[in-house]
Amino acid sequence: MSKVSWKGSALLAPVPPALVSCGTLEQPNILTVAWTGIVCTHPPMTYISVRPERFSYRIIAESGEFVINLPTASMAKTVDFCGMKTGAKLNKAQHCHLELLPGEQVAAPIIASCPVSLECRVTEQKALGTHTMFLAEIVGVQVEERLLDSKGKLDLRQAGLLAYAHGEYFALGRKCGDFGYSVRRKKK
Numbered sequence: 001m002s003k004v005s006w007k008g009s010a011l012l013a014p015v016p017p018a019l020v021s022c023g024t025l026e027q028p029n030i031l032t033v034a035w036t037g038i039v040c041t042h043p044p045m046t047y048i049s050v051r052p053e054r055f056s057y058r059i060i061a062e063s064g065e066f067v068i069n070l071p072t073a074s075m076a077k078t079v080d081f082c083g084m085k086t087g088a089k090l091n092k093a094q095h096c097h098l099e100l101l102p103g104e105q106v107a108a109p110i111i112a113s114c115p116v117s118l119e120c121r122v123t124e125q126k127a128l129g130t131h132t133m134f135l136a137e138i139v140g141v142q143v144e145e146r147l148l149d150s151k152g153k154l155d156l157r158q159a160g161l162l163a164y165a166h167g168e169y170f171a172l173g174r175k176c177g178d179f180g181y182s183v184r185r186k187k188k
């Protein structure tokens, strides 16, 4: 198989194009963030990398709080819009008809139509170059109740989450395995 060599670039895909909410229920802002991920299980830690010129940057730096909301494929247009327009001149939640609910652990609101919301408190800030990374502890998780099965287990297959890969949005495809299935013994 022949390959082409490129210089280093930010080509990790797919990633979640998260709707990050910040500020307060009364004065909210939302921006789209694709540079995010999990960095530790216990304590549960995440990061978002935000350019200092974003309107949200100062809000997050000053409040030390934000919420990572995972959007559905049906929200793709809203996700793109919140990543194109600045909240400096527009209330994006109102414009996009997004219902906001209070966070339980942070002052930043959660987005009702997103099936999963991670409430985050910043622990460290690191300027990396174009982006500054906010390292944060996930201090609370809000999940849509309809996604829980009879045993209370989360079934994300029903969530219809949105993915982002190299400038394009995708609906998640079919399931092709689960954690540990390659080594699991079949039940007799």
Ligand SMILES: Cc1cc2nc3c(=O)[nH]c(=O)nc-3n(C[C@H](O)[C@H](O)[C@H](O)COP(=O)(O)O)c2cc1C
Binding pocket: 017, 029, 030, 031, 032, 033, 034, 035, 036, 049, 050, 051, 053, 054, 055, 056, 057, 079, 080, 082, 083, 084, 085, 086, 087, 088, 131, 164
């Ligand atoms: C799919 C997508 C992913 C994005 N990811 C990031 C990101 O990881 N970090 C960032 O600073 N901006 C990112 N942006 C751009 C911001 O969301 C955009 O500049 C937004 O308008 C900032 O809003 P604000 O000025 O209200 O904070 C992304 C935009 C899109 C469409």
